[in-house]
Amino acid sequence: MDSRARPRSVTMEDVAREAGVSRALVSLVMRESPLVSPARRALVLETAERLGYTPNRLASRLASNRTHTIGVFLLGLHNPVFADIYAGIAEGIEGSGEHLMVAVGAAEQDAGTDVDPAREAEAITSFVDLRVDGILLAGYTGSPESLTALLRGTPAVVITRELTAPGVDSVLADDRLGGRLAVEFLNELGHDRIAHIASRATLPYGSRRAGYVEAMTRLGLEPLVVEESMTERGGHRAMGEILRTASTRPTAVFANNDLAALGALGALASAGLSVPRDVSVLGYDDTAFAASDVVQLSSVDQHGRDLGRGAAEQLLRRIAGEDGAPVVRRLAPRIVPRQSVAPPRSWA
Known part of the structure; x- marks a missing residue:
């Protein structure tokens, strides 16, 4: 076994000690506080760079009660409609400062409708435990009661299904x-x-x-x-x-x-x-x-891409503090004719 000690990460205390300032000042600099003078900011940043200090982004986000992360649950990757929905979600959060964390419900190619409820619950629980700002669920198959219990107050939008639950919006095609x-x-x-x-x-x-x-x-x-x-x-x-x-x-x-x-x-x-x-x-x-x-x-x-984008935009509004009854948004589907359909031969 390799007996060499694992290198210790550089901490704020290390930067403060090396720069001859307080840890509180280093924290203010890392949070880009306007209360720090340019000279002291430059000193701290130069010291941090020399020591190889990397700010703990997660810790600072948790301290502000926001992780700037959205959980995305997709029923499966075998169906390309979920790729369309995900692309719309990515468009919808662009410029918001939010990042996406993805979990998949059905990993096997022929598991399209044989969803394991435990896998769904595990994904949602993980998102909530990681304190994501909100959750988007495309292809969720559980009950409204189960989802309410799993979310524990986390705002959510269900995509492709209307689901009646407190704090949960729905975006779907008719x-x-x-x-x-x-x-x-x-x-x-x-x-x-x-x-x-x-x-x-x-x-x-x-x-x-x-x-x-x-x-x-x-x-x-x-x-x-x-x-x-x-x-x-x-x-x-x-x-x-x-x-x-x-x-x-x-x-x-x-x-x-x-x-x-x-x-x-x-x-x-x-x-x-x-x-x-x-x-x-x-x-x-x-x-x-x-x-x-x-x-x-x-x-x-x-309109898979529009569903994803609309759901993401709705969730961002909830994250920003928008209140009100659950929203249900339905898009009207349309027929796209191609060569696989024609009149029956007796009509041709």
Whole structure:
């Protein structure tokens, strides 16, 4: 074992002793107090630089009851919509002096909807224990009561879900409307056999499915819903099940997100079916790969970047002391048509 002693960090006391001043004066200089004369400031800074002193930023922030840090919880990194949301968050805090600390809920590629509640709770507890100024939660799956207990008064904004809890704001797309728009768009093209690949009912994210069922019922069409994890592999499995079990093959499939839609495209190709000639496919989130020249996936845009930016701006207002009842902000989704959708062949 290496017996050499670990070098000791230079402290304010060391700087004060070397410069022949008090520790309190060194502290004032490090906090950029205007009460220190230019000559004494220069002496302290020159001594600190010569000794290699680095200010303890965390300690000074804690002393001011602010850490200038925001905790960001993301459901997973496998879904690119969370990258869009994070990019919006980074834009929203730009120039605020806040820094981001990130925790991820589902680390495995096919864990998209199998979230471990303990992992969520651990991330939020860690943020609170580290005394972050506020928390942003994208893809939180727990209950309002659990979140209230975990936050212990820390301001928070939930992204992609409306959650009713004291001190918690919500920024989300109107997913129920998005589900209706998806069905109406496909039906207007002539599709009346429209299947839906939905997230699992155990998750608090059923608005897209509800909008789909509502629109199908209103149009007099028969809903066909298959639940799966919202990953590429989940979409592949769901599409395979639809092809195996549906009494009549659907002419269009609406997937709960772009990853599941990508899996559906793979399953259709494996079955020897052409998109959109045999089956049209519509995703949700309008992530970057949906617009790629190779995929050209039609999708429902929930404005992920705008969600992140709006949530960050709302949290900054709370951190600055804005009071009031919890805010719920909904963005209207829109259809982005691309080459994966076309009228059914009998209408072409």
